[in-house]
Amino acid sequence: MRTEAEHAARMAKKKVAQDRLVASRTGEKGLVIVHTGKGKGKTTAALGMVVRAIGHGMRVGVIQFVKGAMTTGEAAVFAHFPNVEFKPMGEGFTWDTQDRARDIAVARAAWEEVKRMLADDSYDMVVADELNIVLRYDYLPLDEVLDAIAVKPAMTHFVVTGRNAPDALIAAADLVTEMEQVKHPFREQGIKAQKGVEF
Amino acid sequence: MRTEAEHAARMAKKKVAQDRLVASRTGEKGLVIVHTGKGKGKTTAALGMVVRAIGHGMRVGVIQFVKGAMTTGEAAVFAHFPNVEFKPMGEGFTWDTQDRARDIAVARAAWEEVKRMLADDSYDMVVADELNIVLRYDYLPLDEVLDAIAVKPAMTHFVVTGRNAPDALIAAADLVTEMEQVKHPFREQGIKAQKGVEF
Numbered sequence: 001m002r003t004e005a006e007h008a009a010r011m012a013k014k015k016v017a018q019d020r021l022v023a024s025r026t027g028e029k030g031l032v033i034v035h036t037g038k039g040k041g042k043t044t045a046a047l048g049m050v051v052r053a054i055g056h057g058m059r060v061g062v063i064q065f066v067k068g069a070m071t072t073g074e075a076a077v078f079a080h081f082p083n084v085e086f087k088p089m090g091e092g093f094t095w096d097t098q099d100r101a102r103d104i105a106v107a108r109a110a111w112e113e114v115k116r117m118l119a120d121d122s123y124d125m126v127v128a129d130e131l132n133i134v135l136r137y138d139y140l141p142l143d144e145v146l147d148a149i150a151v152k153p154a155m156t157h158f159v160v161t162g163r164n165a166p167d168a169l170i171a172a173a174d175l176v177t178e179m180e181q182v183k184h185p186f187r188e189q190g191i192k193a194q195k196g197v198e199f
Numbered sequence: 200m201r202t203e204a205e206h207a208a209r210m211a212k213k214k215v216a217q218d219r220l221v222a223s224r225t226g227e228k229g230l231v232i233v234h235t236g237k238g239k240g241k242t243t244a245a246l247g248m249v250v251r252a253i254g255h256g257m258r259v260g261v262i263q264f265v266k267g268a269m270t271t272g273e274a275a276v277f278a279h280f281p282n283v284e285f286k287p288m289g290e291g292f293t294w295d296t297q298d299r300a301r302d303i304a305v306a307r308a309a310w311e312e313v314k315r316m317l318a319d320d321s322y323d324m325v326v327a328d329e330l331n332i333v334l335r336y337d338y339l340p341l342d343e344v345l346d347a348i349a350v351k352p353a354m355t356h357f358v359v360t361g362r363n364a365p366d367a368l369i370a371a372a373d374l375v376t377e378m379e380q381v382k383h384p385f386r387e388q389g390i391k392a393q394k395g396v397e398f
Contacts, residue, residue: 029390039376041234041244044251048243051250052272053395060395073251080279125395157396174390176381177238183375191228191373196252196259196324197356 030124030156031174032149036132036165039179046127046159047074053157054081058124061117065110065162066090066130073199087113090130095137107139114148121153132162135169142166229355230373231348235331235364238378245326245358246273252356253280257323260316264309264361265289265329272398286312289329294336306338313347320352331361334368341365 033049035042046062053060060083067090078086089110093103111134117126134140149172152158160169170176193199232248234241245261252259259282266289277285288309292302310333316325333339348371351357359368369375392398 028393031390031393031396033396034381035240036381037379040374041240041247041376041378044247045240045244045378046247047250048240048246048273049396051246051276052243052398055272055275056394058395073254074247076254077250077276077280081276157393170381173382175239175383175396177240178379178381179240179244180236180377180379181375182233182235182369182377183372191230194227194230194356195255196257197230197232197248197374199251 028155029174030152030154030158032172033157033159034132034165034170034173034176035159035161035179036163036170036176037178037180038163039181040184041179042161042163043129045177045179046129046161049157049159050074050084050125050127051077053125054078054084057083059122060084060125060127061114061123062086062127062129063110063114063117064088064090064129065107065134066093073196085117089113103137104139107134107137110134111140111144115144118148118152118156118158121156123156125157125159127159128161130162131160132165132169134162135166136162136164142168145169146172227354228373229351229353229357231371232356232358233331233364233369233372233375234358234360234378235362235369235375236377236379237362238380239383240378241360241362242328244376244378245328245360248356248358249273249283249324249326250276252324253277253283256282258321259283259324259326260313260322261285261326261328262309262313262316263287263289263328264306264333265292272395284316288312302336303338306333306336309333310339310343314343317347317351317355317357320355322355324356324358326358326360329361330359331364331368333361334365335361335363341367344368345371 035045050060050062067088075086078084092106095103114126114128117123135142146168149158234244249259249261263286266287274285277283291305294302313325313327316322334341345367348357
């Protein structure tokens, strides 16, 4: 049986928790955002966030782990804005078992650039496009990525894209969206990749 | 039992179908693209496609059916490019049963602008942002949208966003992605909408 004092203490505790929740709703923090899944729109939605951020005058760094995921269309737009750095660093991957040492070196170079940007609080948003692919191939230790997230500046947004996001990355993320493919013209109708849509 | 002539006819037919498939794989066409689902990234990925398209010098029209879905961040970027028209037309919705006649008029005005752009083949891409919401409320007849899709210029990309895409629209689309919410900080952690991410 609960005493009146116990009841009052419970109510007070509940009130504190509620107040904290209300206060936190007005809070801002740099978000860890993951776009994963087999559908389209993972990189494209990251690109949309980059556009919003540069429109607000925020400083943005975009590192592309797989060549061609972001390409000529957006590069032409980014070129107008000094507050975004776009670095395609996926050149030279051989994938699979062809030249693993080389692939690890390519992934490492791109990751070092992401780490540098993430550690520099003058960046408001850092995008590691297709990082999940590199993690999937074990070209980079997942722990290094989790460590970088743990120590990143509080207000920096970190956006990671690519299918097969590791569970531990999803656990560490604030906002995770899975893009699910419902219909795809390139498979179902044999239509080739289109300018303005795919690249 | 099949005769040799029947067999040869079947094989010839199969070959024709295969050739047609291979030929179509190199084909280009304007795509009807739908971003739906409860997760984030529907409008953001459309925005990413707009950026790609304007980077390629394509002419793009963006009609926003719900105020605030696309906002200041992207508008500041679009302002640099004469080949994109961005029209927020969702001002004045009352939603639900508050003033249905007014809401229908707001939706109608936005849709007429989409129809005008879709009928004009100088537009390479037309985005009807959050059109699905308006269809969901029956502010516009779905048949009108399907009719406009049926007669649009062959090379125009038409992008529709919003949760609860109608089945008939999905059937008419070439590329459909469902954005599924895996984790959302604003609900789960009480974090407010962030500059560069949400707007």
